Amino acid sequence: MSTFPAMDIHRSRFVPFPPSAINALAFSHEPRDGEREPECLRLAIGRANGNIEIWNPADGEWLQERVFYGGKDRSVEGLAWTQEADTKDRRGVKVPGRLRLFSIGYSSSVTEWDLTTGLPARNSNGNHSEVWCFAAQPAIQNDQAPQKLIAGCADGTLVLLSTADNDLQFEKFVARSTTKKARALSVTFKDRKIALAGFADSTIRVYDTRNGYVIRNISLGNLGPGGPRETLVWKVKCLANGDFVSGDSNGDICIYDGKNYSQSQRISGHEADVLDLAVSRDGSMIFSGGMDRRTCLYTSSTKTGGGKWVKVSHQRYHDHDVKAMATYDGTKLSILVSGGIDTRPIVLPIRSFGKELSRGLPSLPHSPPLVSAPEARLVVSWWNSEIRIWRVKNQDDGTEKPKVAARLALQGDENISSVAMSKDGGLLAVATSREVKLFQLVQTKAEGSFNLRIRKLEASLANGARLVQFTPDGKWLAYITAANDIFLSRIIRTDDPTERPRALPKLLRLQRLQRDFETSPLDGLSGAYSRSISHAEFSDDGSVFAVADLAGYIDTWVTEGHEDPTALEVDIVNDADDDADDSDDEDSRPERVSFLGQRWIRNPSAHLLPRLDSKPVLLSFQPSPKDLQRPEPNGNPAVHPTRRNPHPHSHDIPDTEHRLLVVSANNQLNLFDVLAGRLSEWSRRNPPSSYPTAYRLLKSPAKGCLWDTQEHQRLWLYGESWLFMFDLSHDLPIPDSLDESEQQTSKSSKKRKRDRENNNTASHKGTSGAGDAIPDTDIPITKMRKFQNSDNTKGGEITSRSNNWGASGSIASDNDDDDEYATLTALRRAGTTTSSNGAVPNGGTSNGTTTTTTTTKSSEDQAGDDEDEEGNLTVAVKDGSSKRGQEHWWYTLKYRPILGVVPLCGGGGSRESEVEGELAESEKDPLEVMLVERPAWDLDLPPRFVGAHE
Numbered sequence: 023m024s025t026f027p028a029m030d031i032h033r034s035r036f037v038p039f040p041p042s043a044i045n046a047l048a049f050s051h052e053p054r055d056g057e058r059e060p061e062c063l064r065l066a067i068g069r070a071n072g073n074i075e076i077w078n079p080a081d082g083e084w085l086q087e088r089v090f091y092g093g094k095d096r097s098v099e100g101l102a103w104t105q106e107a108d109t110k111d112r113r114g115v116k117v118p119g120r121l122r123l124f125s126i127g128y129s130s131s132v133t134e135w136d137l138t139t140g141l142p143a144r145n146s147n148g149n150h151s152e153v154w155c156f157a158a159q160p161a162i163q164n165d166q167a168p169q170k171l172i173a174g175c176a177d178g179t180l181v182l183l184s185t186a187d188n189d190l191q192f193e194k195f196v197a198r199s200t201t202k203k204a205r206a207l208s209v210t211f212k213d214r215k216i217a218l219a220g221f222a223d224s225t226i227r228v229y230d231t232r233n234g235y236v237i238r239n240i241s242l243g244n245l246g247p248g249g250p251r252e253t254l255v256w257k258v259k260c261l262a263n264g265d266f267v268s269g270d271s272n273g274d275i276c277i278y279d280g281k282n283y284s285q286s287q288r289i290s291g292h293e294a295d296v297l298d299l300a301v302s303r304d305g306s307m308i309f310s311g312g313m314d315r316r317t318c319l320y321t322s323s324t325k326t327g328g329g330k331w332v333k334v335s336h337q338r339y340h341d342h343d344v345k346a347m348a349t350y351d352g353t354k355l356s357i358l359v360s361g362g363i364d365t366r367p368i369v370l371p372i373r374s375f376g377k378e379l380s381r382g383l384p385s386l387p388h389s390p391p392l393v394s395a396p397e398a399r400l401v402v403s404w405w406n407s408e409i410r411i412w413r414v415k416n417q418d419d420g421t422e423k424p425k426v427a428a429r430l431a432l433q434g435d436e437n438i439s440s441v442a443m444s445k446d447g448g449l450l451a452v453a454t455s456r457e458v459k460l461f462q463l464v465q466t467k468a469e470g471s472f473n474l475r476i477r478k479l480e481a482s483l484a485n486g487a488r489l490v491q492f493t494p495d496g497k498w499l500a501y502i503t504a505a506n507d508i509f510l511s512r513i514i515r516t517d518d519p520t521e522r523p524r525a526l527p528k529l530l531r532l533q534r535l536q537r538d539f540e541t542s543p544l545d546g547l548s549g550a551y552s553r554s555i556s557h558a559e560f561s562d563d564g565s566v567f568a569v570a571d572l573a574g575y576i577d578t579w580v581t582e583g584h585e586d587p588t589a590l591e592v593d594i595v596n597d598a599d600d601d602a603d604d605s606d607d608e609d610s611r612p613e614r615v616s617f618l619g620q621r622w623i624r625n626p627s628a629h630l631l632p633r634l635d636s637k638p639v640l641l642s643f644q645p646s647p648k649d650l651q652r653p654e655p656n657g658n659p660a661v662h663p664t665r666r667n668p669h670p671h672s673h674d675i676p677d678t679e680h681r682l683l684v685v686s687a688n689n690q691l692n693l694f695d696v697l698a699g700r701l702s703e704w705s706r707r708n709p710p711s712s713y714p715t716a717y718r719l720l721k722s723p724a725k726g727c728l729w730d731t732q733e734h735q736r737l738w739l740y741g742e743s744w745l746f747m748f749d750l751s752h753d754l755p756i757p758d759s760l761d762e763s764e765q766q767t768s769k770s771s772k773k774r775k776r777d778r779e780n781n782n783t784a785s786h787k788g789t790s791g792a793g794d795a796i797p798d799t800d801i802p803i804t805k806m807r808k809f810q811n812s813d814n815t816k817g818g819e820i821t822s823r824s825n826n827w828g829a830s831g832s833i834a835s836d837n838d839d840d841d842e843y844a845t846l847t848a849l850r851r852a853g854t855t856t857s858s859n860g861a862v863p864n865g866g867t868s869n870g871t872t873t874t875t876t877t878t879k880s881s882e883d884q885a886g887d888d889e890d891e892e893g894n895l896t897v898a899v900k901d902g903s904s905k906r907g908q909e910h911w912w913y914t915l916k917y918r919p920i921l922g923v924v925p926l927c928g929g930g931g932s933r934e935s936e937v938e939g940e941l942a943e944s945e946k947d948p949l950e951v952m953l954v955e956r957p958a959w960d961l962d963l964p965p966r967f968v969g970a971h972e
Contacts, residue, residue: 029730029738032414032926032952036424037403039391039921041961042069044361046346048101050121053303053352054163062543065348065359066123067367068098071406072437074125074135077383078637079355082791084369084381085637085687085723086388087572088554090140091455093435094407100126102158104169104185105543121543122185124171126153132173132183134190138546138554139504140488141455146183148192151199152176157210157217172196172217172231174206180219182231188547196234197227208258210266212280218266220255226268228283238283242270257298262305263327269296269310275320277331287331291318293969297344300358302372303351309370311344311360313967317368319375339368339380341958342966355791363963371790379793381721384742386956388639390726390922391441394952398447398465399926400427400474401952407432409441409452411463413472414926414952427474432459440489444496449513449523450476451499453487458501460513462523481525483511489555493564497585499525500567502555505548508532508569512617514591528592530615530622534569534577535629557641565676566696567622570641570684574634578625578682578696583672586619593617619672626675630699634692639723640685640739644693644750645731646678683737685724689717691737691748704750712754714911720744728925730949738949743918745953749910921954 046068051060059079064087067075072092078085092098106119123135130152131145156173170193171183177199184193196217204223211217216237217229224244228237242253254271261267264280273292278285294313301308305327308320318336323329342363349358349372356373366385371378394401401412401424409430432438436454443450450461460481466473487501499511510530515523537553544551552573560567568578593616615621681702684692690710693702710718722741730736735750748754789795927950 030948030950032424032950033917034424034952034954035957035960037392037401037412037921037954038410039386039403039405039956041363041365041385041963042071042073043363043365044068044346044367045070045097045099046101046125047348047359047361047367048103049348049350050103050123051105051350052161053350057353059350059352059355060118060543062118062121063350063355064121064544065350066101066103067361068101068125068127068346069365070097072096072098072127074098074101074123076137079350079357079791080636080687081355082789083687083723084383084791085639086384087556087637088137088140089387089389089439090135091437091439093437095128096435097127098125099128099154100156102156102171104158104171105161106168106188107166117541118543120545124156124158124190126156126173128152130175132156132171132190136546136548137544137551138506138549141504143547144190146190146192148181148183150175150177150179150181150195154206155209159211159214162214167214170231172209172211174209174219175199176205177203178206178221180206180209180217180229194234196229196231197236207254207256210258210260212260212264212266218258218260220258220268220270222252222254224253224255226255226258226278240278240283240285242268242276245272254295256296259299259301259308261301261308261327262303265305265327267299267301267308269299269312271295273312273314275299275308275310275318275331275333289320289331289333291320291333291336292316294967297362298347298360300347300349300360302349307372307375309347309349309358309360311340311347311362313343314969315340315342315344315966317344317360317370335376339370339382340364340366342963354789357791363966364958365961366958369792371792374790374792374795376796378790378795381793384722384919385958386742386919386921388723388725389440390924392922392924392954393441393443394924394926395443395445395447396925396927397445400443400447400463401924401926402441402443402450403954404438404441404452406437407434407454409438411450411474413474416927427472428463428476430461430476436486440487440501442490442492442499444492445494446496448515449492449496449499451490451492451501453490453501455486455488455504457485458483458487458490460499460525464519477522479522479524481511483509483525483529489558491558491560493560494562495564496523498560498564500558500560502558502569506553506555506571508534508555508558510567510622512591526592526617528594528615528617530617532567532579532622533624535575535624537573537575537633539573557638559641559643559682561643561680562645563676566625566643566680566682568641568643568682568696570634570638572637574637574686576628576631576634576638576682576684576694578628578631579622580625580675580697581620582623582675583616583620584674589616589619591618593619623675625696625699627697627699631694631696632701634684634686636687636690638684639687640683640725640727642683642727642729644681644683644735644737645729646680647731683727685727685739687723689720689724693750704753708754712756714754714913716913717746717911720746725920726923728923728949728951732949736949738923738951740917740920740923740953742920744913744915745917745920745923746913747911752910754910917953917955919956919958921956923951923953926950926952 044067048066050064063079065077065079067077074090075086076088078087102124104122108119109117111117123137125133130150132153133145134143136143152175153173154176156171158171159169161169168186170185173181173183179199180196182193182196184191202223204221206219206221208220209217215231217231218226220226224242226240230237244251244253255268256271257269259267266278266280268276273290273294273296275289275291276285277287291310292312292314296310296312298311306322306325310318315338316336317339318333320331320333322331340362344360345362347358347360351372356371358370358372359367361367367383369381369383391404399414401414403410410426411428412424413427414424434456436456438452438454440453447463450463452459460479462477462479464475487503489502491500496515497513499513501509510532512526513523539550539552542551553571555569555571558569565581566578568576570576595614680696682694682696693705695702720741722743724739724741726740728738737748737750739746
């Protein structure tokens with residue numbers, strides 16, 4: 023038997039997650055000259071399943087902040103932002119106007135979304151057909167007039183919608199349907215008065231929106247005999263100098279003069295339809311995307327456009343049709359974002375095109391649509407309105423593949439927003455924007471088979487929720503509504519399998535602390551956008567509850583008293599009737615509710631938890647070791663009602679420390695002692711400067727984590743393309759302090775660093791918001807020929823050239839920042855017993871280490887991995903010692919893209935194994951997880967266009 027603790031990984035690709043195409047992209051702001059990018063800049067992504075994702079560029083960090091869930095047959099086909107006029111407060115300070123988001127999708131109305139709740143705020147009305155395209159009127163600085171919307175319909179009608187008075191109303195018809203009833207495919211504003219519309223009858227029409235007068239009809243013609251009779255004008259876009267450009271179904275890019283509305287140039291850019299166009303702010307660059315999967319770039323001979331346009335580049339960043347494109351060309355952020363049927367957004371640089379790499383954003387949701395019940399070995403996956411429950415057998419029970427134990431399709435049109443399951447697999451909660459449903463799962467075992475029955479439970483829950491979460495024992499259900507209200511529901515469960523669990527009719531509402539926050543243009547009608555709750559989590563014993571919002575604030579609550587089966591199920595006490603010695607500080611509640619002698623109060627140290635410097639992306643409680651958990655008393659002893667105190671209750675709160683891990687958007691690990699209201703000693707001794715270089719260079723944020731706390735204090739973090747392990751029982755290595763002999767070297771190193779910061783072209787990190795900067799050469803140069811004379815005719819001397827490229831192809835990291843924090847970190851660790859030593863440079867293992875058996879192998883060595891037909895792979899990840907000392911972190915980039923990782927066995931219990939015919943002593947089960955991948959080549963996509971040369 024091996025003495026090393028291990029983690030068994032079931033590498034799974036059988037869990038379905040249907041892809042959802044990107045149909046629309048829109049940035050919230052237009053860049054203004056001389057102004058920096060606003061902090062409230064956001065990118066909205068509309069998908070075919072009706073969901074709208076809100077992304078924060080965050081200087082190139084790219085974080086998915088919110089998801090507005092749609093429903094059945096509610097595809098998002100277009101997005102547009104408007105901003106109300108700026109105002110001034112009482113002190114005369116300028117206050118930016120409120121941002122508003124609109125969408126269309128296979129209906130005759132335009133929908134406005136509440137950015138705080140993520141729900142539709144209102145729909146437009148009007149007697150017109152389906153809306154196929156729409157656009158927002160351009161905003162003019164210091165203009166108080168509201169922006170209007172123009173929408174093109176299926177019968178060729180153009181309508182003008184007013185957004186004045188915080189409303190969305192039909193104003194007038196700009197154009198009526200023609201005899202042909204040609205569909206309006208694209209529309210845009212040339213200025214606040216002139217609108218351009220592309221139709222399905224080979225025509226671009228120019229309208230005066232004030233009176234509906236047709237200024238000009240521009241015909242594109244057809245391809246002649248053998249070609250289609252009509253040319254579809256899929257997109258029309260205006261340039262900064264007044265000219266405009268169109269993309270059509272012939273694959274042509276046409277440029278038009280903005281003064282006389284005549285075609286000045288035609289470029290054959292694509293082999294198939296051009297589906298979308300994007301332009302730079304100065305109008306000197308045009309991007310096009312089409313059905314042939316190409317993204318093309320066109321530039322003008324003049325810097326401001328108007329000259330001869332030429333096609334300079336085309337490349338396939340996508341695996342399918344490119345359906346949507348959006349640009350933001352500001353002072354620092356200069357990017358193009360494209361998306362299509364392959365579901366993955368791609369970010370390209372604009373000003374630094376050819377100097378920086380492209381970057382692919384995660385195509386899978388940031389919140390994994392996976393939960394598990396480790397005690398029952400059940401895994402639940404969901405998408406849209408469907409749920410599947412999988413049964414994963416223990417390897418010792420046989421080698422049967424995981425199978426679907428149950429399927430569940432919700433009635434209604436709303437997509438599922440959140441799912442939760444109790445640890446024993448007995449309860450399942452499903453939330454949509456309309457309702458929260460509670461189910462009981464009953465497991466029955468017949469002769470060699472496993473059956474799962476689903477019973478719907480009657481529950482008086484709220485109308486809908488964005489987040490739901492069970493305590494591990496399933497006695498409490500927390501859910502967060504769209505308006506960010508927090509409710510707790512008490513579930514009564516018994517050991518009798520024939521008796522159904524029931525939710526008590528009384529709901530407990532938790533109040534968050536009043537926080538200071540700045541108003542933002544993203545604030546909706548129902549509250550502040552930054553105060554939207556993004557994460558909620560219970561501790562492993564169910565006695566502590568925590569939530570985190572986008573502003574970086576953390577609120578916590580604890581249980582007061584203990585469960586007493588003899589007490590009233592619901593005991594409501596008014597403040598006037600409560601005992602005088604009650605020290606509860608929640609004065610905002612008019613009543614105090616106890617459930618079976620137990621109630622929830624705000625954590626006395628909740629106000630001491632600091633605000634995060636960036637948005638939280640992960641919230642998780644560290645499980646307490648079994649030997650440190652105190653058994654709860656049976657009921658509340660010494661609590662008896664009297665005449666003066668008819669509603670007594672216990673004031674006991676948890677006294678064992680609960681540690682809460684909060685990972686921020688910059689992947690900083692914040693481990694808090696919740697009851698003490700402070701950072702844990704591990705977080706104080708291990709600042710971000712001590713993190714491994716491989717971890718600090720990660721671009722995608724953390725999606726989830728797993729804990730292995732039976733024999734070690736191991737934290738397993740994972741993102742879309744990485745898996746990292748930290749051993750919290752040891753400190754991370756820190757840079758060695760510099761002695762006097764090394765000070766001169768440090769000074770020169772810091773000088774080189776300042777020079778690189780001043781010269782962005784020499785820096786490896788990109789500055790436009792896309793990928794990293796392309797180095798001087800894609801291939802590392804090891805030798806160079808030096809010529810002595812100017813004519814370069816004679817042979818030169820061949821000399822070796824050192825480069826700063828490592829074996830992995832990335833530039834060697836600069837650890838100058840570590841020197842600045844090494845002294846402070848050493849002082850924090852003074853007086854503590856640690857065993858941290860140097861780390862292996864590649865973040866993996868060195869000679870003699872048995873950290874992993876498969877994930878660190880080369881592609882040739884992986885041929886011997888044990889993988890079945892379904893793609894399952896069992897990996898034993900072990901930790902050992904090396905020549906340089908004990909390793910306390912490890913990572914791999916082998917798994918990608920990761921949909922989610924869920925535990926199948928929490929590391930507890932014991933099992934017996936047979937060795938050489940004898941029964942060995944029982945050992946603790948290792949952490950067993952299921953890692954679900956959704957590779958791009960496995961997506962079920964429609965047939966794509968195949969060019970003549972393919």
